[in-house]
Amino acid sequence: MNRKGIIKFFSYKLLRFIILMIAVAIFSFILLDLSPINPVTVYLKGAAVSEAQRTILNQYFGVGVPLHIKIYHWLLNLIQGDLGTSLIYRAPVIDVITQKFIASLALMTLSWIFSGIIGFALGVVAGKNKGSWIDKAVKVYCYAIQSAPSFWVGMLILMVFAVYLGLFPIGFGVPIGVSSTDASFMDWASRLVLPTLTLSLVGLAPIAMYTRNELIQVLSSDYVLFAKSRGEKGWNLVKNHGIRNILLPAVTLQFLSFSELFGGAVLVEQVFSYPGIGQTAVAAGLQSDVPLFLGIVLFSAVFVFVGNLLADISYYFIDPRIKENEFND
Template sequence: MNKNKLLKFLGYKLVRFVILILVVAIFSFILLDLSPIDPVNAYLRQAAVSEAQRQILENYFGTNVPLTTKIYHWLLDLIQLNLGTSLIYRAPVIDIIWEKASASIVLMAISWVLSGVLGFVLGVVAGKNKGSWIDKAVKIYCYAIQSAPSFWVGMLVLMVFAVYLGWFPIGFGVPIGVRSTDATFLEWASRLVLPTLTLSLVGLAPIAMYTRNELIQVLSSDYVLFAKSRGEKGWDLIKNHGIRNILLPAVTLQFLSFSELFGGAVLVEQVFSYPGIGQTAVAAGLSSDVPLFLGIVIFSAIFVFVGNLLADLSYYLIDPRIKESEFND
């Protein structure tokens, strides 16, 4: 793929990104504006104030202007990367998101890699041994874990490894009473294990089942039967003809799982009291922190878009034989 094709593709994606952010921003703002949530009441927290003081707060939050004016100012601030001030933290929303998202990205990145690698390996092993006890065990696990909510899996992991066995801390990002900047690497890493384990256990099921089914189809194809007639068998056959044909769709599926990964992280962080963007989103919703909640919605849209973009680019990083015309599509 030449440079012009790449620039055209990236320009097309940039236009789609701008449209996506505008649509998400407008509809999210409208839904929150139509909801019973009132930023003024959330800020006052049922404190008694005079009508003049309430009027000042309504002017500050812009709640006493038409909806079209609110949307216009919201989009204007969004272009300037001004997402407002959080009612909970009393700090700029973009600073809060940057701080909390960094912790969540570490959690999600490790979980994403582990779930992808382990899921692909389990899928290959199950597909190669179709009908064996290994295949049946992998299918039972995948069906069971896919039907279980991530927060329920997190509670089981928490009870077994933190409460009963006592191998890991119960939760939080750092020990109680210790500042995040003063925590050691081991103190931080030990509290990252259980949330990462939970997200990995949940995330590997789809990729394992997909890889298994794809490998079974590949092994029953004509060119694999021809390879078997030439004497190829075992893992050499899987390596030469199986993995090459199932790796690309498996990687694509893994990149497309960014939305499920983000949703799972929201619940898992709440279970383990992990100080990430997920727990912050729950706190913003419960406390009616509209600026922070809207900022997290924008961040989640960007996160999912990046995952889809990486999925498209992975085609050409893994298999350059794909036609450039498909890239333009």
């Protein structure tokens, strides 16, 4: 691959990224503007105020301002790197997102790693033992977990391990009454176990099934049959001819799961009251915090785009021959 091809590749990706951000921003703003939730009513929570005070609040929240004017000013501020001020936290949106994302990053990173490793391992074991009880057990688990909503899985795990067995705290990021700066590592880690377990159990199913199917196809190919005729068998056969050929699509699928991981984290954080970006997004939507909600939407789009970009880049570390034309054409 030459330097010119690399520059062309990343220029194309950058152009797609800019178009994506503009489209996401505009459509999200339109959908929020069509929402029946009145931010002033939510902010007041039934409190009685004078008409003059309500007028001031309407001006502050942008109620009654034409949609195209709001979009124009918001995009103008966005270009300057200003996402606005959160109406809930009374702080810059970028600061709120950064603070909340640190908590979510630990949850999503651990879940992403565990689901990828365990899912790939289960897929390899099931594919090698096609038709056995192990294969059937893996398939039943994957079909069952993929048909179950992540919040339902989270509530089930919460009831079993936190309520009935009492092995872990019920939820929250730190103990009640303790600030995040005063909490110990074990206080934080113990509350991270169940949300991570939930996301991992849900996320490993597609990886396991995809890996199983790919390995079965590889093991039935002509070159594997030729290897068997030379005396290769068992795990040596799978290691030398199977894993090498299924690793690339498995890694690609793992990076492409960023969008599902982010969406699952939103629901799981609600179940466990985990103070991350997902719970913040729900609060911003319910309380009509437009600047914060739009900031989170843009951030999630960046998160998914980066995952797809890393999937493309990973091709060249695993097999440089893949997509060579995308760099050099």
